[in-house]
Structure formats: C-alpha cells, structure tokens
Amino acid sequence: MYNGREIGELRADVAVNCRTLIERAAARGLPVLVVQTVRDAEYQRYLVSMGYAAGTATVPTFHAKGVGLAFDICKNVKGHEYDDPGFFTAMGRLGKEMGFTWGGDWRSFPDRPHFQWDGGGKYTSSMVRAGRYPPPMPRFEEEETMTQEQFNTLMEGYWRSLAQREPADWSAEAREWSQKKKRTDRGRRKRQQAVPLVRHARAADGVSQALAGAGEMRKGGGKPRRLASSLFFPF
Secondary structure, three states: OOEOOOHHHOOHHHHHHHHHHHHHHHHOOOOEEEEEOOEOHHHHHHHHHOOOOOOOOOOOOOOEOOOOOEEEEEEOOOOOOOOOHHHHHHHHHHHHHHOOEEHHHOOOOOOOOEEEOOOOOOOOHHHHHOOOOOOOOOOOOOOOOOOHHHHHHHHHHHHHHHHOOOOOHHHHHHHHHHHHHHHHHHHHHHHHHHHHHHHHHHHHHHHHHHHHHHHHHHHOOOOOOOOHHHOOOOO
16 A cells, blocks of 8 residues: 655656645745645555545546656644635635646535646546546746835836936937927917918909909899809808
8 A cells, every 4th residue: 555745756747836836825824735646556445445535536547656646735734634624725726826626626526635737627537547648737937926015116216216317318219209299289280270271262262253253244234143242251
C-alpha cells in the first residue's frame, strides 16, 4: 500500500503550480498542507472501503503513481484540518483561477480537498487509465495589481519630477500642437464668416439681374416686372 504526499512526485508542470497555489494561499492567510499526491491501487481500494472515494473509483487515475496529476490538501491547523468549509471554498477559487479542477464542484461525490489538472475538463479518468494524459499545465503567473493609494503616490511623484525639469520635447510638441490648432480654428472661423458674404453677394447679383430685366421690359414697351419689388433681402 502506497500513499505519497511529496509534491515532487507530481508531474513537473503540476508540481510547479501546486507550489504556486500554496504560496498564493499563504499570501492570503490560508494555511495549506498537501496530504496526498500519488497512490497505488491498494490504497485506492482502501479509500473506497472507508468511504473517502466514490464506490466506482477503485483504480487510481489522476492520483496514480507515474501519472501525478492530482493532489489533496487540508487546512494546516491541528484539530481543524477538514472542518472549515470557507477555507476550502477560498482554496477552490484560487485553484480554479490557476486552471485546476476543484473536487468541491463535483455533484455526485464532492471532494473539497482535491485538485487535479485535466486540461480544463477535457481529460477524463477513463482517458487517463488508457494512457491519454493532458498536455503540460501552463505555469501560472500572478498578475501585478496596483491599489488606488499606490497609483496616487506614483502620479504625485511623476508631477513633482515634471515640475523640477526644464521644458522638454513633450512640452515643445504640446505647444506646436496648440499653435497648429489655433491656426486651424482661425482658418475655420474665417471660412465660416465668408459663407454669409458669398450668400449676400449671390442674392445681390440676383437682384441686379432682376432689375436689369425690368429695365429691358420698359424699353420694349412691355409691362414692368414685379419680381424686383417682391425679392427677400437676406442682408
């Protein structure tokens, strides 16, 4: 009967992430102890007989020696190793963030201390028994986060450093952009002012043509046109 608890007996990629999980838990005040890694068939049958494993799980798969894709944990507090649901829920959340499958999510036989790498649920126990193993587990890297206080401190230092410097390239570029924008805005305003003048000129030209036409009619003895007197002058 063999029941190993050494992290080093896990497959190398799983072992790395197992240690990372422990480190992440410790940083959050969660005391973790790995209690099982690999086992043989005899120990697996023992677990079934004691009710610690499902009745159909008589052959080790993810926990099998030479496979090393799973491990079990407990709370590293004497007398309270398994009686804190909140601890296991928090650990399950951390493990799933890393890519592990957590046994606490299983409906038929919940196993809160259990974590395994199954390629995101793509590899089953029967596949592992057949020698079909998931690809290497990606190494988890904790993302660096910044608090609001840290950000404020960073920005204060940045503005202080700018205040102590002579105008640099960035300020010259800003001035150039500002001056260019003023020129553009000035040109746009001139164009906008010119539009009504063009409209007035066109209207005045229309009036001149109408008056000229009326004069021609008078010369020819025709009746004077009333178009000129009914025009709308926009200016």
